[in-house]
Amino acid sequence: MTNIVLCPNLSNMASVKKEQVSKVSAEEKILSAARKLFTERGLHAVKTRDIASEAGINLALLNYYFRSKEMLYARVMSENLTGFKRSVSDLFGNENMDLFEKIEHLSELYFLEFGSNPELLLFIFNTMHQNPELFLDGDGMQQSRMVLFKQIEDLMKKKKIKKMHPAHVMMNLMSMTMFPYLMFPFIKQRAKLDDAQMLALLKDRVTLIPEWMKLILKP
Amino acid sequence: MTNIVLCPNLSNMASVKKEQVSKVSAEEKILSAARKLFTERGLHAVKTRDIASEAGINLALLNYYFRSKEMLYARVMSENLTGFKRSVSDLFGNENMDLFEKIEHLSELYFLEFGSNPELLLFIFNTMHQNPELFLDGDGMQQSRMVLFKQIEDLMKKKKIKKMHPAHVMMNLMSMTMFPYLMFPFIKQRAKLDDAQMLALLKDRVTLIPEWMKLILKP
DNA sequence: GTCTATAGACGGATAGAC
């Protein structure tokens, strides 16, 4: 996988002083190997030896750079989560975007994030169950979700929809956008699809989901 | 990894006649401790010593009854999965039940199964990703799903819905029924609900989901 | 910075007493 080492250009060795050109550092090789393995198998099923050999470096280097396996895990986890939480928060909190437009952007965000890495979502849920404290909202996220929630409540009030709790709308949105990525291997196998067809289906959902959400919100 | 072979339990069928009277046998104590811990944390995060102490028995007994940790795991997994797969298959395959009635029964089935044990669904998905071979359908399931799928296709043909793949209907159904159980801890915390309120919400969905599915299928 | 070699702890499994 990621062991792409760009060959330094032999004709101008002199200019290689600052490293922009060439090798991925050992630290980065370890990080990306760890990200891959931890995300696929979790903390305990992955041994430091696995990471070292996947990264093509020596076992001792892992401790040299990251002190311990746990610290490396924490680092990977934090990187996996923060970028993701940030983009969702920004989207939810946008006061000037229409609800259904927001829903479409959310679908697309997930498609980009999870379509290329179906294991990540499962990893996130495992983390959420095992280390819920990592998901305690910062002020930013809390406020952002309020914005989205208010948009939903306003719409329901306007449409006079009273018989269901607004949380159901939120659950349905989350379910329809995220769950298919968890079912990825399952659906692929059952429907006898290859990766490309599967991705095409998931991409269709980016525009279909807002339509379904409209239907659910307009009885 | 090691070949986990699902072995139907033949070992203690005969011995069940005794014991109604009093104490739970050591074997059962181990099984229920293992079920709890494996379901919560997975195979590798659980140590045999954890199981022994949770069960209140000695470490050696675990091997005495189950030969090895992995065999115990396989046993627990098999018990978790087979009952569940069976009831879904029976429901899907019922030729005489209307599609939306079937959807309502499915919602209810999941409510009963996962409402009382939110960790189980996550466990199932982890297993699905790590040991997909355990989910290869028997003939029964394969045929059952065909029955359901045909009902969906027939309805879509009748309603002249052409712009979406029938698989989306299946994905939406699965998403809306199952995903909220995965989000359980998340939703509870965000919406500041207690367990009872949360369960009430999930129970509402049993009747709401068929209605939403109707809306999605009737543009 | 990167390697080899190894210390030291942990965890699964078993021998053997009762």
Added chain:
DNA sequence: GTCTATCCGTCTATAGAC
């Protein structure tokens, strides 16, 4: 059937050469 004691491989972490 149930226990204690222990074996032995595996794993993380580190010492020390280069």
